[in-house]
Amino acid sequence: MKKQYILLLGLVLVLIFSCEEKDMLPEVENELYFPPSHTDEWQSTAPNTLGWSQEALENLYTYLEENQTRAFIILKDGKIVVEKYWGNNFLNTGVFEASSMWYWASAGKTLTATLIGAAEKEGFLSIRDRTSDYLGTGWTSLSPEKEDLITIKHQLTVSTGLNYQVSDLDCTAPSCLEYGKDAGTQWYYHNAAYTLLEKVVNKASGIDYNTFTDQKIEAITGMDGRWVPLGYNNVYWSTARDMARFGLLTLNKGIWEANQAVYTEGYYEQMVNSAQELNPSYGYLWWLNGKSKIIFPGLPTSFNRDLSVYAPDDLIAGMGKNGQFVEIVPEQNLVVVRMGEAPNDALVPISFHDEMWEKLHLVISF
Numbered sequence: 001m002k003k004q005y006i007l008l009l010g011l012v013l014v015l016i017f018s019c020e021e022k023d024m025l026p027e028v029e030n031e032l033y034f035p036p037s038h039t040d041e042w043q044s045t046a047p048n049t050l051g052w053s054q055e056a057l058e059n060l061y062t063y064l065e066e067n068q069t070r071a072f073i074i075l076k077d078g079k080i081v082v083e084k085y086w087g088n089n090f091l092n093t094g095v096f097e098a099s100s101m102w103y104w105a106s107a108g109k110t111l112t113a114t115l116i117g118a119a120e121k122e123g124f125l126s127i128r129d130r131t132s133d134y135l136g137t138g139w140t141s142l143s144p145e146k147e148d149l150i151t152i153k154h155q156l157t158v159s160t161g162l163n164y165q166v167s168d169l170d171c172t173a174p175s176c177l178e179y180g181k182d183a184g185t186q187w188y189y190h191n192a193a194y195t196l197l198e199k200v201v202n203k204a205s206g207i208d209y210n211t212f213t214d215q216k217i218e219a220i221t222g223m224d225g226r227w228v229p230l231g232y233n234n235v236y237w238s239t240a241r242d243m244a245r246f247g248l249l250t251l252n253k254g255i256w257e258a259n260q261a262v263y264t265e266g267y268y269e270q271m272v273n274s275a276q277e278l279n280p281s282y283g284y285l286w287w288l289n290g291k292s293k294i295i296f297p298g299l300p301t302s303f304n305r306d307l308s309v310y311a312p313d314d315l316i317a318g319m320g321k322n323g324q325f326v327e328i329v330p331e332q333n334l335v336v337v338r339m340g341e342a343p344n345d346a347l348v349p350i351s352f353h354d355e356m357w358e359k360l361h362l363v364i365s366f
Contacts, residue, residue: 032333033078034248034257037222044080056362063359067352068341070096071240075335078248101237102339105320106348108236109285111213111246112197113156113271114254117263118216124204127153134203135196140177149183152200155193156284157275164188164300170232172196187278189297189347191233194285198234209234220256221245240339247326247335250316272316281307289315297347310357312366319348332366
């Protein structure tokens with residue numbers, strides 16, 4: 001009888017400990033869905049089942065169409081809630097649809113940030129390395145001492161200090177890359193310094209940039225885009241669904257379903273948080289909302305405002321010319337994609353972005 005009592009007591013203690021341990025574990029809500037990598041299959045959720053306003057959604061559609069949007073997608077928990085297409089595809093060669101390709105413009109910088117993280121995880125480079133370790137001495141017109149101050153991290157955070165008062169900010173020739181200030185003491189949206197990260201990856205890994213993108217991102221997620229040279233720039237092209245896949249990858253911190261992470265958790269946290277004090281609204285080539293101040297592209301001074309007053313504070317945004325957006329709201333498991341043209345030719349159309357989120361706010365009521 002005593003033995004049975006001890007066994008019973010032991011069982012009770014095990015159950016109590018198991019329950020307490022379970023209570024200590026974080027609850028997993030809204031588990032993410034990942035579409036199959038090599039098919040068009042993608043589960044969807046109706047907006048009304050989420051309590052979204054259909055009237056506000058129709059108003060949003062009207063606004064997007066009037067502003068030359070070609071594709072607009074919203075994912076919730078990885079599932080498609082909204083997927084709309086308008087107008088003609090590039091060069092007006094046909095109706096824009098799910099299979100149509102479009103350019104990412106500077107929203108593609110987020111892909112490069114991901115690839116740098118992948119290269120660091122593989123041991124090809126460290127973001128603390130000097131850029132000249134890979135591009136050689138004389139990749140700028142700076143003195144060797146000043147050039148050696150520039151690291152990969154400075155390129156990731158557009159804080160190289162290069163002179164922005166030059167005739168062509170896209171020009172990657174050494175003669176175009178002049179001294180402005182010491183690296184890390186100036187933030188300016190200097191496109192050429194970013195573009196040269198492609199050569200850094202190529203030199204570090206010995207792998208062609210398109211091939212590296214395929215190996216580290218596309219083969220995992222099922223994306224099927226391509227980098228296309230355009231002058232000094234290298235522009236990524238894909239479908240809107242490919243952009244949504246990339247957004248979902250980033251939402252899940254660089255992990256596609258149960259696969260191995262593309263980059264380390266530490267790199268992810270640095271990438272999507274303020275990476276320097278000069279412009280806290282910028283991480284590693286990602287724009288960040290909810291910060292105390294921001295420096296906009298093309299301007300040298302900061303403003304005491306958010307990226308978007310209507311978007312959630314935790315918004316992480318890849319943004320490009322003419323309104324190419326791949327955006328993530330982690331707390332709500334949202335991915336928002338917009339491709340198309342925009343009313344102005346701004347490097348990043350901030351006003352259009354604000355208005356889009358103002359209308360989207362009425363849809364979702366976050």
